Amino acid sequence: MSAAAGLALLFGVMAVGAWLAAALDRAALALAAGRRPAAAMLVAPWRQGAIHLLRQRIRTERPDAMNGLLAPACYLLLAAAGMSVVPFAPGLVVADLDAGIVLWGACEALTVVVVFLHGWSANAPLPLIGGYRYVAIGLPAMLLSMFVLIAAALPAQSLSVSAIVESQASVWNAVRQPPGLVLFLMLGLSLTLRGPFDYADAADLAGGTSAEASGPAQAAWQVARLAMLVSVSAMTAAVFLGGYHGPWLPGPAWMLLKMIVVLAVLAAATHMFARLPPARMLTLLWTLLLPLSFLVLALVGAEVLLWS
Amino acid sequence: MELKDLAFLALAAAAAWTGWRVFRTDSMVRASFALMLSFIAVGAIMLLLAAPYIGIATVFMMAVEMMVMALFMVMFMMNPAGLNPMRMVHQNGLAAAAGAGTFAALTAAILLSDLPADPVDPARPVIHDLGIELLGKSMLIFETAGITLLATMVGAVILSSRSGRYGPADDGALPPPLTPGGRPAGGLPEDGP
Amino acid sequence: MAVTGASWLAASAPAPVYPAVGADGLAAVEALSLHPAVSLQASPRHASLLLVCGRIREADRPALRRLHDQLPHPRATLWWRTEPVPGFPAASCVGDDRADAVRAVWRRLATGALGSEADLLPDEPPAPWRGKGDHGQGGEGMTGGKPYGRPMAMTDEDCRDGLALDAYTARLGPFLPILPPGLRLELTIQGDAIQSARVPSPPYPQAGSDDPLRCIARLLPLLGLAGLAERFRRAAQGRAPDLGAPDLGALGRALRRSGALYAIPPGLGGFAGEDLRARLRRWWAQAEGADLRAPPGEGCLADLLPGLEWSEAMLVANSFEPEILMRLCRAGPGDGDGS
Numbered sequence: 001m002s003a004a005a006g007l008a009l010l011f012g013v014m015a016v017g018a019w020l021a022a023a024l025d026r027a028a029l030a031l032a033a034g035r036r037p038a039a040a041m042l043v044a045p046w047r048q049g050a051i052h053l054l055r056q057r058i059r060t061e062r063p064d065a066m067n068g069l070l071a072p073a074c075y076l077l078l079a080a081a082g083m084s085v086v087p088f089a090p091g092l093v094v095a096d097l098d099a100g101i102v103l104w105g106a107c108e109a110l111t112v113v114v115v116f117l118h119g120w121s122a123n124a125p126l127p128l129i130g131g132y133r134y135v136a137i138g139l140p141a142m143l144l145s146m147f148v149l150i151a152a153a154l155p156a157q158s159l160s161v162s163a164i165v166e167s168q169a170s171v172w173n174a175v176r177q178p179p180g181l182v183l184f185l186m187l188g189l190s191l192t193l194r195g196p197f198d199y200a201d202a203a204d205l206a207g208g209t210s211a212e213a214s215g216p217a218q219a220a221w222q223v224a225r226l227a228m229l230v231s232v233s234a235m236t237a238a239v240f241l242g243g244y245h246g247p248w249l250p251g252p253a254w255m256l257l258k259m260i261v262v263l264a265v266l267a268a269a270t271h272m273f274a275r276l277p278p279a280r281m282l283t284l285l286w287t288l289l290l291p292l293s294f295l296v297l298a299l300v301g302a303e304v305l306l307w308s
Numbered sequence: 309m310e311l312k313d314l315a316f317l318a319l320a321a322a323a324a325w326t327g328w329r330v331f332r333t334d335s336m337v338r339a340s341f342a343l344m345l346s347f348i349a350v351g352a353i354m355l356l357l358a359a360p361y362i363g364i365a366t367v368f369m370m371a372v373e374m375m376v377m378a379l380f381m382v383m384f385m386m387n388p389a390g391l392n393p394m395r396m397v398h399q400n401g402l403a404a405a406a407g408a409g410t411f412a413a414l415t416a417a418i419l420l421s422d423l424p425a426d427p428v429d430p431a432r433p434v435i436h437d438l439g440i441e442l443l444g445k446s447m448l449i450f451e452t453a454g455i456t457l458l459a460t461m462v463g464a465v466i467l468s469s470r471s472g473r474y475g476p477a478d479d480g481a482l483p484p485p486l487t488p489g490g491r492p493a494g495g496l497p498e499d500g501p
Numbered sequence: 502m503a504v505t506g507a508s509w510l511a512a513s514a515p516a517p518v519y520p521a522v523g524a525d526g527l528a529a530v531e532a533l534s535l536h537p538a539v540s541l542q543a544s545p546r547h548a549s550l551l552l553v554c555g556r557i558r559e560a561d562r563p564a565l566r567r568l569h570d571q572l573p574h575p576r577a578t579l580w581w582r583t584e585p586v587p588g589f590p591a592a593s594c595v596g597d598d599r600a601d602a603v604r605a606v607w608r609r610l611a612t613g614a615l616g617s618e619a620d621l622l623p624d625e626p627p628a629p630w631r632g633k634g635d636h637g638q639g640g641e642g643m644t645g646g647k648p649y650g651r652p653m654a655m656t657d658e659d660c661r662d663g664l665a666l667d668a669y670t671a672r673l674g675p676f677l678p679i680l681p682p683g684l685r686l687e688l689t690i691q692g693d694a695i696q697s698a699r700v701p702s703p704p705y706p707q708a709g710s711d712d713p714l715r716c717i718a719r720l721l722p723l724l725g726l727a728g729l730a731e732r733f734r735r736a737a738q739g740r741a742p743d744l745g746a747p748d749l750g751a752l753g754r755a756l757r758r759s760g761a762l763y764a765i766p767p768g769l770g771g772f773a774g775e776d777l778r779a780r781l782r783r784w785w786a787q788a789e790g791a792d793l794r795a796p797p798g799e800g801c802l803a804d805l806l807p808g809l810e811w812s813e814a815m816l817v818a819n820s821f822e823p824e825i826l827m828r829l830c831r832a833g834p835g836d837g838d839g840s
Contacts, residue, residue, distance in 0.1 A: 032728025032755075034735060047514035050507040051549070054611070056573040058546050061626065062391055064335070098435055102364040109371035113341065116375060120337055120382075123389065125671050125690075128382070129811055133693060135379055139372060159361070159435060195725055204679055204723040204815045207544040214546040214573045274764035275725035277812045278693065383666045383692060386653040470663030477663070 006094035010080055017230030017259065018223060019045055024267040032271040049219055057215035060122050068121035072217065075114045075224035082107040083231040086238045087162045089251035100161035101149045104235060108145060111191050111228065112138040115200050118221065119209035130208030133278055134200035138190055140285045141197065145187040147293035148180035151300040152239045155308070161235075165243035172242040176303065177296045181240045183289060188232035188266055192225050195270035199278060233262035316356055323349035331397070334390025336381035344374035358428035361435045508612050515540035516607030518579075519548035519572065521565060522682035524705040526555020526582055527823075529598050531715065531734055536600040543678055545571040550607060554581040555705065561675045561683070562586050566621045568676055575610050575617035579603060590618045659691055661808055666691045675702065679723065679815050681826055682707070686818070688806070695814055698806040703830035707823040712737045713784035717756075719819050720781065723812065724761055749789055756785070770805055770817035772829075773798025777820050795825055802829045 022045035027037035085100035087093035097103055112135055119131020153159050155176065156167035164173070174181045190197035201208040210221055237243060237258035244251030276284065326346040330339045347370035354363030381388045390396060397403075428434065442450055470477050486493045516539050520530045530552070534541045542548040551569055565586060569578060578589055581597050596602040609615040628651075647653075654667035673686045680686065683705035689697045718733035736752060756762075762778055770777045773796040783793050806814045821829065 029728045032726075033731035044514070047510050050510035051514055051517060051611070054507055054511050055549070055575070058571075058573050062389075064338070064389065067338070067341075097360065097364075099361045099364050102361060102368065106364050106368040106371065109368050109375075113344070113371050113375050116378065117337075117341070120378075120389075123391075125669065129690075129693065132379055132382065133811070135375060139375070142372075198725055202812070203543055203725065203727065204812045206677065206679055207547065210547075211544040212546055218547065271726070271728045272759060273725075274721075274759045274761040275812075276764045277766060277810060277816070279810055279813075280764070280766050384656065386655060386667065392653055468663075 003094070006084075009088075010083055010094055013234075013256075014080065014083065014227045014230050017233075017263070018226035020260065021226045021229045021263050021267065022048075024264055025270065028264075028267040028271045031268075049223075052214075052219035052222075053216055055215040055218075057217055058212060060124055060212050063123050064117075064121040067117040068217065071114050071118035071121060072220035072224045075111065075118075075221070076227050078107045078110050078114065079224065079227040079231040082228075083234050085161045086231075086234045087165055087243065088255045089244050090162075090166075092252065093162060096162055097160060099159045101153060101159050101164070101239075104149070104161075105142070105146055108142045108187070108191060112142065115193065115209060118213075119200065122209075122212035124212045126205045126207070126211045127209045130200045130202065130205045130211075133205075134193070134209075137197065137199050137278060137281055137285070140282070140290065141187050141190040144183045144285070144289055144293050147290075147297050148177065148183050149239065151177050151180055151293075151297045154297075154300050154304045161238055165238050165245070168242045169245055172240065174240040174242075177300050179292055180296050180300075181236070183293055183296070184236055184240060185262075185266065185269065186289070188229070188236060188262075189269060191232055192229045192266070194229075194266065196273040196275045197281075198270075198275060199281075202275070229263065229266060230259070233259045233266065236262045312356055316353060319349045319353050319356075322346075323353070331400075334387075334396050336385055336388045336390065336396075337378045338390075340374045340378035340381060343377075344370050347374075358430075358432075358434055359438075361438055512608045512611035514611075516550055516603050517542050517548045518550045518552050518603060519545045519568075520678065521551060521553045521557070521568060521676040522705070523553065523555030523557040523561075523583060524683075525708045526705075527682060527707040528709045529581060530554050531710070531718075532598070532738060533600055533603070535731065535735055535738060538604040539600055541678075546573060548572055549576050549610060550603065551576065551578045552581065552603070553578065553583060553586075555682075556583045557586060558675075558683070558702075558705075560702065562588075564674050564676060568674070569618070570620050570622050570624075575613075575615075577606055577610050577615060577618055579606060588621060657691060657696065659694070660696060661694050664692075668696060672701075680704075680818055681719075681823065684818070684826070684830065686806075688814070690811070693810045695806050695809055695811070698803045698814075700801075700803050700830045703827050704823065706827060711822045711824065713787040716784050716822055717781065717788070720816065721761065723815050723819060724759075724764055726759055726761060729755055729759060729761075753785065753789075765816065766813065769809075769813055770820055772800050772805060772821075777816060780820050795822060800829055802826070805829075 019042075023041045026041040026044055030037045030041070082104050084094040085097055085103055087096070095103075115134050115138065116131040119127040119129075119134070122128075152164055152173045155173070156164040158164070186197065189195050193200045199208075201210050205211065210218060213221055234255075237255060241258045241262070242254075243258075244255045246254035249257070275281075323346045326342045326349065329342045330346070333339050333342065348367050351363040351366035351370070354360075354366060357363075386392075387394060387396070483493050485491055515537065518533070518539055519542050520533075522530050530541070533539055533552075545551070545568055549572065551572055553565065557565055566588065569576075569589065578585075579596075579602075606615065610617070654669055656665045657668040659665050668689055668691050670687065670689045673680060673688065675683050675685050681704040684703065685701045687699040687701060688695050714733050714737035718730045718737065721727070721730035721733065732752065732755065736748070762781060765777050765781065767778060768776050770780075775783065775796060783795075787793050802818065805817055809817065818826075
């Protein structure tokens with residue numbers, strides 16, 4: 001497909017997805033708080049956006065202005081780049097790279113850089129603490145995802161996401177490696193700074209990296225976070241939930257349906273689970289979750305070797 | 309002049325310019341990420357050279373490495389943002405001379421040597437070939453290098469950590485006494501060598 | 502046209518309020534947080550209304566002025582349960598405990614009917630640049646003096662693992678929502694670990710805020726469980742002496758399922774023989790009706806914090822009932838500003 005049409009589709013899906021993700025997030029918060037989700041939650045993101053756009057943009061003392069502007073912009077671009085390798089139907093992909101999951105890994109690594117820069121640029125203590133705290137957790141969380149993605153690439157015998165989706169025609173990767181799906185969802189929470197993995201924008205840092213961001217800058221950062229959430233759910237649906245495979249409905253419809261399910265799961269996980277203090281989370285990551293991902297990789301490798 | 313040649317020139321200029329910015333900026337965090345941008349430009353050049361895996365993996369690794377370097381800048385340097393007007397460079401004359409000399413030598417080497425010019429067939433499975441090479445003929449080199457690096461990192465962390473073998477390392481680790489409550493076996497640091 | 506459309510949208514949103522809580526004001530603010538027309542913000546940069554609820558100490562008034570100027574335009578100040586502090590712009594709304602009054606002020610502010618309040622303090626650095634030479638470019642050795650009166654960070658000895666990092670001293674103010682209201686802390690941080698702590702002034706006394714469900718609800722947002730905290734606050738709100746207990750079974754299940762007890766490290770914040778987990782369990786038992794009391798003990802908050810990491814320190818600071826915390830802070834290095 002042509003590049004212009006592909007990019008238009010990409011940004012269209014990201015925009016609508018971001019809106020839906022914001023509404024689902026509010027609905028999940030309402031459910032966790034014991035209230036009932038209301039239809040007004042679909043309008044609420046626009047109201048909040050209007051507040052941000054009408055507010056003054058605060059400038060702290062001696063900020064790193066260039067990085068303060070680049071951080072939300074690059075976050076959005078990384079979300080777009082990550083989603084550009086995801087196929088919505090056989091042949092319907094913006095960038096059909098042979099090393100698609102490596103590009104996704106590069107986007108994850110650059111996301112950690114971008115979040116740190118967002119915290120660094122304000123020249124204030126709480127954002128900086130949020131930034132470097134996130135680096136300590138975000139880097140090992142990224143390693144987790146790399147191993148489960150390699151385990152997903154093994155049955156496909158290719159690093160391209162299109163080939164991985166094709167290899168799930170008979171059985172989904174979520175069935176081949178159920179812990180892999182859980183680990184990848186954890187990474188999704190980490191990349192989008194949510195819930196149990198929200199070490200950057202946390203409430204115990206009074207907003208963390210966003211504590212000094214107000215007005216249009218804050219709106220841009222929140223939109224970029226939601227766009228990254230859409231991108232992560234697209235990748236999860238493609239790599240673990242069979243992508244566009246499914247009966248009756250056309251491929252893109254299945255893809256969108258699966259993306260919405262993953263969005264809902266991530267929104268629910270944001271508000272249901274407690275966040276461990278960083279030292280405890282580090283111990284959990286390195287002593288339990290990383291060995292688990294190695295085990296998953298070994299088991300999938302054994303299965304591919306013995307039964308293919 | 310094809311699009312690929314233009315892209316190569318633009319990326320090479322970007323890599324050189326961001327590399328120069330590393331040394332001109334006062335902010336150490338900006339210096340780390342300018343270096344990262346330089347490496348990203350080089351990774352993109354590798355994409356042009358039909359090495360997609362190596363190019364993207366370069367970007368991936370350099371992002372992580374420069375992030376850790378920026379973090380170390382913030383942890384240890386007194387002036388990580390360059391907000392204090394102090395001289396952030398040392399021996400810059402000597403370094404500039406060495407850099408210019410190295411640049412001249414490398415340019416001469418590139419221009420005078422006979423580099424290959426055969427393009428890669430687009431249908432060639434380069435990633436597959438790379439994998440076969442890494443885990444076939446070159447496996448010994450890469451695996452031993454990997455294990456050596458890991459052992460070095462683990463050893464460095466153990467050597468620098470405070471918890472020594474018999475007690476806190478900065479107390480001077482002492483072997484246990486031969487009888488309970490007696491003198492440490494092997495003597496104390498104050499006894500001399 | 503677009504501006505009026507956006508301002509109409511903004512006016513119909515929940516009012517973004519930053520609460521500055523004084524003496525005996527916490528219960529009113531927690532009741533306000535349950536109202537759908539109001540949304541309490543964690544940072545002053547995300548709020549448009551400064552709500553001052555409860556009497557403010559004389560010594561905290563400069564902090565309140567600085568806080569007021571940190572809110573971005575358009576902004577307004579509301580005063581509950583206290584007289585407006587002199588020097589602030591003519592109060593636009595001095596009512597008590599009414600959420601609809603807050604909403605009315607927000608509507609007028611968002612649509613432009615109410616003008617934004619001007620700055621109280623001049624927008625200049627507190628200490629001018631001091632360095633040798635005409636442009637301050639000189640100085641001893643490598644460095645160029647102390648820009649704006651702030652010495653550069655130097656590495657310092659570490660009490661935890663021997664890794665000597667740059668030390669940074671932060672003064673956390675009296676109106677920070679992650680700390681009990683009125684509590685000032687002066688923390689010296691190296692990396693993320695706190696090397697030393699000082700308590701310049703104790704928190705405000707809070708009447709009617711020691712209900713165990715409310716105490717749990719103050720701890721949960723620090724663990725990322727904002728929704729569950731709101732549920733606990735609503736349960737505490739709905740509880741009256743003559744009514745039966747709220748649906749504690751469902752609350753308890755939600756608390757266990759969230760893993761909050763597992764998330765808290767064991768042995769954290771040990772005081773009077775109880776660590777944080779034990780305190781949380783005791784609060785839950787008290788909420789279910791057990792007649793337990795906080796064990797007696799003497800101590801100092803400033804001694805509990807060193808060696809902890811930031812989020813652990815915030816958990817510890819929020820893990821005491823208001824009276825016990827006041828006792829812990831009074832015993833500390835109290836060269837603070839009194840009340």
